Amino acid sequence: MVKSISLSYLYILPLVVAAILLPRRITFTLTLICVFLHDLLGRSYSALQVRIADNLITLISFGFLVAMTHKFVAQRNSLSGLIRRQRDELLKEVDLAAHVQRSFLPINGPAIPGFDIAAMMHPARGVGGDYYDYIPLPNHKLGLIIADVAGKGVAAALLMAAASAAVRMDADDRRRISETISRLNRELHGLNGGSRFMTMILGELEPESRLLRYANCGHNPALLFRASKLQARWLSATCTPVGLFPILQCEPEQIALESGDVMVWYTDGLTEAENEAGEEFGPRKIFDIVRSNWGARAQEIVDLLYQEVINFSERDTFDDDLTIMVLKVEGALDQ
Template sequence: MDTAILVDCIKLFEMVSVVMVIAYLFSRSRFYQEILEHRPTISTHIILALIFGILSIYGMSSGINYFGAVVNIRDLGPIIGGLSCGPFVGIGAGIIGTCYRLSVGGPNVFGAALGPIISGICGSAIFILNKREVLSTKYAIIATIGIEVGVSLITLLIRALGGSTSTLLTVFINVAVPMICLTSVAAGIFAFIIHNLIQERQVKLEKEKLEQEIAKKEAELSIAAEIQKSFLPDSLPYFPKYEMAGKSIPAKEVGGDFFDFMPLELIPFSKSQMGIMIADVAGKGVPAALFMALSRIVIRISALWFKNCAEAIAFANPVITHDSKTGMFVTLFLGILDNETMTMSYVNAGHNPPLVFRTGTEKIEELKPTGIAIGVIEDIAFDQKSVHLQNGDVVVLYTDGVTEAINTNTEEFGVPRLIQTIKDSVSLPSQEMVDTIVTRVTEFCGAQPQHDDITLLVIKVHDS
């Protein structure tokens, strides 16, 4: 290939670059957005047909005369119009290109004029066969090569029928082949640009969907937190000989922790007793908060009706189990404090063992489970036990959000650290003990986010 041909090829590549810039700007226009969303109007079709028709005209007017033919990319506009926008645009652009070529005249005008309209028809047919979706870059190039080979053969056939046969092979090699290559490359670049746009839209839609899901999740968590908060005691009751304090800190994912105090003077007519309860519902979010609300109401009513803890839990368990259709269950500790006998009778239904600090020996006792969690098995018995409390003793009830809180090394706070914290703060008032434990847990966790509620109940005995 001599220098003149090389210069001509460079000129053609420059022309393709101009077309691609126009194509990029077009792909970001609102008109093509309508095509991608499958809602184009008639005016949009007309405008796009004009745009791709102008591309066809530009491709022809920038061509190079060679061996009596014009080397150009006249078919690019109709091809990409048909492949990306459908029949109205592809055929419309082809008609515009054909009319322009006929108006220019010259040798082999009819063969050359057929190129744009045939290209538009073929591109549109492929668009329909591909279910009105844009071809991938590879298949767009293959389709363009096929269309251009067919158009070139038709053009050469018409040229031969017109009596010009001596230079057919030369024209095909020096004119048709460069046109096929350049048009195919240009179509591939255009398809690549369009697919980038489609991927950007998909990422944007997925981002918007994710943002909506996050907003919905945050709204659910907010509702769950309000539900959980509304069922916690607004104030701590006064009960002689016992100083009580409690706190529940919702985690990022709201669960179903709760604690409660229940004066028992109404139905059992006992002013010397006070019911205490701490529980943890398995699960997170709104379902756990709603199940917590149900469990609290049922257990509270049962505790007010039955003086015996085991009877109260045995009555509440079938009700909760029957409504536990999502596999949720409740671990719970229900105790009854008596300020006359200085005892606490209790049932531990699969809950974390409360810790009793004995002031006389400075040792810790665990009130281990006396039955399984509530909501698991409908017909099951629970054992009631009792513990004697002395002046200065401290009872600490907690949920697993305390002991299972983790730090950045995924190390749990654990029961030993909780016991040590209790011993370090046992001389403080109940509320300050609660605050001290929470502070120790928070400092231990550092920047590690927690995924479970932290709920504490501290009871100090004052036999005076």
């Protein structure tokens, strides 16, 4: 009896593997073969009734084992199929969300005499929390904005969409920069209680006078490259991020632009991109690239910065959303 039981175990592993890998008909055929081998190689029986009973018990045991394995495999395959369908539906929804998010972004740069403006955004996860826009304002002025919502993915993209709509609405109401920031701060803080915030640079350009009024709300310092002197000026934050505190007072600063000036606004996805050694791209490389290519078109400078960060990190996917905006003042250099 002990020998019979021990031999039975020799068939269990092959039968389980066969039930997992092979169709049901073939598996049950193998089950009958295993019962036949069990009877042929097993112990000798004292009576025919004992032999029949032992083989019947073996057949039932092997059949039950194979049937349960098939049931488990069927459930696993069904679950895998459900997961694949849900994944495909989720990917479709993310693609739709990415399409909707791209609709918030300008298709082309604004046509402003004396200025060349271009930008791009590369989300880390299909959709992201970065945002930029050009907003026509009264008296031939142009609103400029670049923003970075804390976090990535769909949640950040939804908050970005709300911020975009709020800024556009304030532009229609002819609000001052400080009023727009204060209202946006109240709305974002009311939605999240300070758990999510947004850094941004909001600017107002007067093309005729070349004056730029801007507020940097906890965002990365903007680069202003003076081509006439081949020098850089970094426009640091003038107040805290938007939505972090219930009240935000942020008075804009003003700067006069000159012919040949190149201004670069960017999110931390550019400067914090790392290579294999863990080194960051950093703002210094932005300055070096602009200094070497300040005579190029704005779109060319955007493309150069993006290509250089890809070369630096040796990959075209990033851990954070990446946005670049370049504003260039056209005309002969001021003497």
